[in-house]
Amino acid sequence: MESMIFDMAERLLRDHVSHALREDAAAGNCPEALWARIEEAGLHLAMAPEEAGGFGVPAAEALGLVRIAGAHGVPLPLAETLIANALLAQAGLALPGGRLTIAEGEALRLDRRGAGVHASGTLTMVPFARWADRIVTLASLDGASQVLSLPVKGLTLTPAQDLAGMPRDDAAVDLDLGAAEIAPLDMPAGTMRALGALVRSLAMAGALETILDLSVQYANDRVQFGRPIGKFQAIQQYLATMAGETAASRVAAEMAAASHGTPSFALAVAAAKSRTGEAAQTVGALAHQIHGAIGYTQEYALHHFTKRVWSWRDEFGTERDWTRDLGRAALSSPQATFWHFITDSTARGATA
Amino acid sequence: MTVTAFPPPPPGSDHDGLRQEVRAFLAEELAGFPPEKRAESWNGFSRDFSRKLAQRGWVGMTFPKEYGGHERSALERYVVSEELLAAGAPVISHWIADRQSGPLILAKGTEEQKRRIVPRIAAGELCFCIGMSEPDSGSDLAATRTVATEVEGGFRVNGTKVWTTYAHVADYMILFCRTGKSDDRHGGMSQFLVDLKGTGNISISPIIDLLGEHHFNQVTFDNTFLPTEALLGQKGEGWSQVMSELAFERSGPERFLSSFALIEELIRLLREGATEAQEAEIGRLSAHLMVLRQMSRSVAGMLNEGKNPSLQAAIVKDLGALFEQDVPRLARSLLSRPAVPGGRDSYAAVLAYTELAVPSFSLRGGTREILRGIIARGLGLR
Ligand SMILES: Cc1cc2nc3c(=O)[nH]c(=O)nc-3n(C[C@H](O)[C@H](O)[C@H](O)COP(=O)(O)OP(=O)(O)OC[C@H]3O[C@@H](n4cnc5c(N)ncnc54)[C@H](O)[C@@H]3O)c2cc1C
Numbered sequence: 001m002e003s004m005i006f007d008m009a010e011r012l013l014r015d016h017v018s019h020a021l022r023e024d025a026a027a028g029n030c031p032e033a034l035w036a037r038i039e040e041a042g043l044h045l046a047m048a049p050e051e052a053g054g055f056g057v058p059a060a061e062a063l064g065l066v067r068i069a070g071a072h073g074v075p076l077p078l079a080e081t082l083i084a085n086a087l088l089a090q091a092g093l094a095l096p097g098g099r100l101t102i103a104e105g106e107a108l109r110l111d112r113r114g115a116g117v118h119a120s121g122t123l124t125m126v127p128f129a130r131w132a133d134r135i136v137t138l139a140s141l142d143g144a145s146q147v148l149s150l151p152v153k154g155l156t157l158t159p160a161q162d163l164a165g166m167p168r169d170d171a172a173v174d175l176d177l178g179a180a181e182i183a184p185l186d187m188p189a190g191t192m193r194a195l196g197a198l199v200r201s202l203a204m205a206g207a208l209e210t211i212l213d214l215s216v217q218y219a220n221d222r223v224q225f226g227r228p229i230g231k232f233q234a235i236q237q238y239l240a241t242m243a244g245e246t247a248a249s250r251v252a253a254e255m256a257a258a259s260h261g262t263p264s265f266a267l268a269v270a271a272a273k274s275r276t277g278e279a280a281q282t283v284g285a286l287a288h289q290i291h292g293a294i295g296y297t298q299e300y301a302l303h304h305f306t307k308r309v310w311s312w313r314d315e316f317g318t319e320r321d322w323t324r325d326l327g328r329a330a331l332s333s334p335q336a337t338f339w340h341f342i343t344d345s346t347a348r349g350a351t352a
Numbered sequence: 353m354t355v356t357a358f359p360p361p362p363p364g365s366d367h368d369g370l371r372q373e374v375r376a377f378l379a380e381e382l383a384g385f386p387p388e389k390r391a392e393s394w395n396g397f398s399r400d401f402s403r404k405l406a407q408r409g410w411v412g413m414t415f416p417k418e419y420g421g422h423e424r425s426a427l428e429r430y431v432v433s434e435e436l437l438a439a440g441a442p443v444i445s446h447w448i449a450d451r452q453s454g455p456l457i458l459a460k461g462t463e464e465q466k467r468r469i470v471p472r473i474a475a476g477e478l479c480f481c482i483g484m485s486e487p488d489s490g491s492d493l494a495a496t497r498t499v500a501t502e503v504e505g506g507f508r509v510n511g512t513k514v515w516t517t518y519a520h521v522a523d524y525m526i527l528f529c530r531t532g533k534s535d536d537r538h539g540g541m542s543q544f545l546v547d548l549k550g551t552g553n554i555s556i557s558p559i560i561d562l563l564g565e566h567h568f569n570q571v572t573f574d575n576t577f578l579p580t581e582a583l584l585g586q587k588g589e590g591w592s593q594v595m596s597e598l599a600f601e602r603s604g605p606e607r608f609l610s611s612f613a614l615i616e617e618l619i620r621l622l623r624e625g626a627t628e629a630q631e632a633e634i635g636r637l638s639a640h641l642m643v644l645r646q647m648s649r650s651v652a653g654m655l656n657e658g659k660n661p662s663l664q665a666a667i668v669k670d671l672g673a674l675f676e677q678d679v680p681r682l683a684r685s686l687l688s689r690p691a692v693p694g695g696r697d698s699y700a701a702v703l704a705y706t707e708l709a710v711p712s713f714s715l716r717g718g719t720r721e722i723l724r725g726i727i728a729r730g731l732g733l734r
Pocket of ligand 1: 712
């Protein structure tokens with residue numbers, strides 16, 4: 001099952017996500033036809049349980065799709081829809097279909113109004129908001145955490161975008177929630193941020209692999225001084241450094257995915273998001289160095305990937321946010337030594 | 353991308369029970385062992401400690417029972433290894449034999465060699481050293497000049513090995529040398545199992561390192577006679593044998609935990625109160641460590657399945673050395689406390705030792721530049 005959905009996703013994205021499509025999306029056009037194919041294949045439902053109409057692929061595996069989508073620079077909220085559907089299903093809400101996105105909901109205020117609930121506040125830099133049907137988030141009502149499913153039609157959007165030209169809109173919320181739009185779901189504070197950071201880590205791991213592949217290929221093809229530049233040791237050292245960072249990113253992201261639903265999740269995500277974000281810096285810079293001027297153009301593919309990883313590292317907590325959280329946990333940990341903290345935070349669930 | 357593929361370690365590889373047993377053993381054995389000794393990490397030598405560890409069944413863990421081993425998995429061995437390193441236990445007496453010489457003898461040795469040597473390794477009794485480097489052959493191992501010439505009943509060896517860690521106390525050396533001519537640069541090489549205590553015409557002289565300590569040696573073979581039984585594996589196959597040892601040599605937790613004593617000292621002080629910037633640096637260090645551990649465990653999983661993940665091992669060692677070498681810089685950026693050899697307090701002593709130890713981390717076991725060359729080739733650069 002799992003490898004079937006992977007193979008299918010890999011084929012679908014390879015065949016249908018082109019440089020031209022990424023260019024067109026960056027110019028502001030939602031790739032509707034691509035989304036139709038993704039929906040037809042059911043990729044966006046992989047993580048939701050079968051009872052809810054999903055595929056019930058275990059989270060760690062379903063999340064592998066996010067890495068593949070990152071590797072192809074898919075200009076759509078696929079990762080967001082996966083997570084949103086999984087949360088809605090978990091809270092027992094019907095899956096609404098269509099494109100969904102996620103946001104950190106701490107800024108929202110929920111008030112009881114009559115028999116219903118009113119939501120107000122502003123969600124900032126919501127991924128793909130203007131292309132999405134609903135925004136799924138967590139907020140708290142009387143101290144209990146709730147899943148919300150906000151119809152984008154009922155919100156006021158202020159458009160903005162990330163470095164790669166992807167929609168990152170602010171959404172002003174002021175609406176009464178219908179019965180199918182709110183349900184309690186017991187989740188620790190910071191869950192939305194952690195889930196967002198998890199998918200961005202996986203997407204970065206995938207995109208970094210593409211950046212490395214493009215760079216190896218370019219180093220083999222580009223000839224200067226009578227030989228491929230990949231023959232020069234300086235270039236080889238760069239590529240080896242990129243390979244190490246890329247491998248570490250994937251390990252970090254997969255470790256976090258494997259710990260989904262376990263007590264080590266928050267710390268594993270902190271490690272993953274900060275490690276992949278750091279790699280995005282190193283790998284991106286070296287890739288551009290290897291590519292010379294061609295890599296600095298709109299026409300060549302590289303920029304779609306470097307811009308994406310440089311945006312993703314800022315979302316759902318920067319490296320600085322996550323390293324501070326992780327360091328604070330290490331320094332305040334009740335374990336006798338740092339070593340005990342490290343083994344405990346990677347143990348149980350961090351293996352597949 | 354095969355080079356960057358690190359499959360997750362197999363399920364259940366935490367081995368919590370075993371970990372707790374090892375911790376309890378170390379708490380008792382190393383009670384009162386000072387931080388500045390722990391800072392020596394896997395360079396610390398104690399035959400006594402190695403023997404006690406072996407009595408618990410924690411040396412030669414992966415070896416077959418037939419040869420004194422315990423047939424446990426590479427992941428169980430991994431747990432013991434990292435607990436030893438994290439505690440700064442003095443392990444070098446058995447480390448090299450347990451890590452690479454034992455597995456090499458098991459893979460390539462004769463039945464007689466296996467029966468004679470391997471059970472004693474598993475008993476923690478034998479210390480091995482590695483005889484690869486020479487004055488004119490460092491990174492370029494194929495430039496080896498030491499030569500073993502076939503004579504009646506064995507070989508005569510002539511040549512000089514250098515940087516041979518602990519040759520002055522070791523029982524055996526795995527000697528890498530030339531046994532014939534070959535058009536192939538990597539041909540005509542062999543490995544020998546040299547009994548350092550029972551062989552004449554070998555002189556071992558100290559080379560003092562920059563810490564003022566005697567770990568290194570120069571080992572000279574002067575018409576040294578080695579019996580035929582000393583040949584390890586196939587004559588002429590030395591190169592490929594050495595290459596298959598490398599995944600064992602390069603991927604373990606000793607490739608990123610060598611500075612761990614300093615990390616514990618640093619964190620002990622920061623637990624008294626840290627700024628947000630200090631927290632963030634410790635968080636970054638933690639993230640790197642968690643990921644390196646997972647990568648190293650992944651390689652252990654691959655070794656357990658009989659694979660040869662030498663490229664992944666090169667990646668672990670390259671990233672690991674960057675990590676462990678950076679610790680003194682990080683400590684100095686977080687705390688304004690000078691390094692004092694021998695110590696005013698344990699932090700100062702550990703910082704001083706570690707600062708002077710780190711330059712070797714990207715040299716021993718293959719330099720950074722050589723590892724990156726291996727990785728680059730693995731990427732498919734034409
Ligand atoms: C603490 C320690 C313990 C050791 N223990 C042992 C031991 O027990 N047994 C043993 O056999 N050896 C041992 N060694 C030796 C070690 O294996 C060598 O130091 C290592 O292989 C490098 O060789 P070299 O020192 O001769 O440096 P060189 O090979 O001369 O290298 C010098 C510099 O040139 C660079 N360089 C060389 N070739 C290239 C190339 N092709 N491309 C780019 N750069 C290059 C190197 O990376 C390095 O930066 C030990 C070394 C240390 C530091």
